[in-house]
Amino acid sequence: MQLTPAQLAQFHHEGFLFLPEVFAPAEVATLRAEAETLYRSDRPEIWREKSGAPRTAFAAHTYNEAFRLLGADPRLIMPVEQVFGEKLYMHQFKINAKAAFDGEVWQWHQDYGTWQRDDGMPEPRAMNIAVFLDTVMPINGPLMLVPRSHRHGTLAAGHDVATTSYPLWTLDHDTVRRLVADGGIVAPTGAPGGVLMFHGNLVHGSAGNITPYPRKIVYLTLNAVSNYIRTPTRPAWIAHRDFAPIEPVAAGALLDYALHDRVAAE
Numbered sequence: 001m002q003l004t005p006a007q008l009a010q011f012h013h014e015g016f017l018f019l020p021e022v023f024a025p026a027e028v029a030t031l032r033a034e035a036e037t038l039y040r041s042d043r044p045e046i047w048r049e050k051s052g053a054p055r056t057a058f059a060a061h062t063y064n065e066a067f068r069l070l071g072a073d074p075r076l077i078m079p080v081e082q083v084f085g086e087k088l089y090m091h092q093f094k095i096n097a098k099a100a101f102d103g104e105v106w107q108w109h110q111d112y113g114t115w116q117r118d119d120g121m122p123e124p125r126a127m128n129i130a131v132f133l134d135t136v137m138p139i140n141g142p143l144m145l146v147p148r149s150h151r152h153g154t155l156a157a158g159h160d161v162a163t164t165s166y167p168l169w170t171l172d173h174d175t176v177r178r179l180v181a182d183g184g185i186v187a188p189t190g191a192p193g194g195v196l197m198f199h200g201n202l203v204h205g206s207a208g209n210i211t212p213y214p215r216k217i218v219y220l221t222l223n224a225v226s227n228y229i230r231t232p233t234r235p236a237w238i239a240h241r242d243f244a245p246i247e248p249v250a251a252g253a254l255l256d257y258a259l260h261d262r263v264a265a266e
């Protein structure tokens with residue numbers, strides 16, 4: 001999947017791009033079912049909210065076949081290669097649950113703020129490309145983005161280890177107020193299968209989910225190979241050390257798996 005010049009221009013101008021209906025219902029149904037099975041398992045890569053509800057499953061592309069295929073899907077790899085103009089490796093992979101009733105906030109932050117400070121990533125030449133596994137609605141804790149905030153570079157941040165179970169470098173209220181006065185806030189919503197890509201310095205966060213509707217989103221953090229991390233401090237299943245370029249799987253590999261192989265394996 002190649003982005004058009006207009007899509008690339010929109011990404012660079014606004015700091016994000018939303019592409020609805022990229023993945024087929026059968027693909028997303030498989031990924032959703034696999035995510036739910038993973039959340040029920042007991043592994044160090046699965047982090048939980050203080051309530052015990054799942055928050056994040058890290059590194060699932062290394063231990064689950066459907067997510068391995070997703071992590072090398074050309075529909076996700078090629079647009080990001082286009083933006084950076086070089087091969088990519090997987091810096092981080094996570095399936096965020098934002099569980100019904102129990103999903104907690106993600107405070108306002110820039111992803112690159114954490115990748116630089118905690119992982120020693122030299123430049124903001126990495127970014128998230130996300131796939132909606134559930135319907136993302138205005139009410140179930142959608143990701144909120146501050147358009148054009150990526151143009152402000154990497155902002156001062158504080159290390160918040162208390163608000164949620166996941167430590168983050170977060171922005172103070174004055175900074176968020178100033179950026180929102182300029183760019184506003186948008187929350188892309190839509191059906192499972194939509195794809196959202198956003199710049200590593202784009203300010204974003206999400207509110208808690210008190211609705212009965214879960215909001216699972218998978219995030220691939222793809223880093224330009226030349227921008228590999230120099231001084232990691234986090235476990236390798238959070239900030240990966242395998243800098244080998246991703247070779248995309250064949251187009252249709254995930255759909256084949258969803259329609260045939262997974263059923264055969266059951």
Ligand SMILES: O=C(O)CCC(=O)C(=O)O
Nearest residue numbers: 096106111143205206219
């Ligand atoms: O899934 C969410 O609501 C927020 C995730 C996020 O902000 C991140 O991964 O950096």
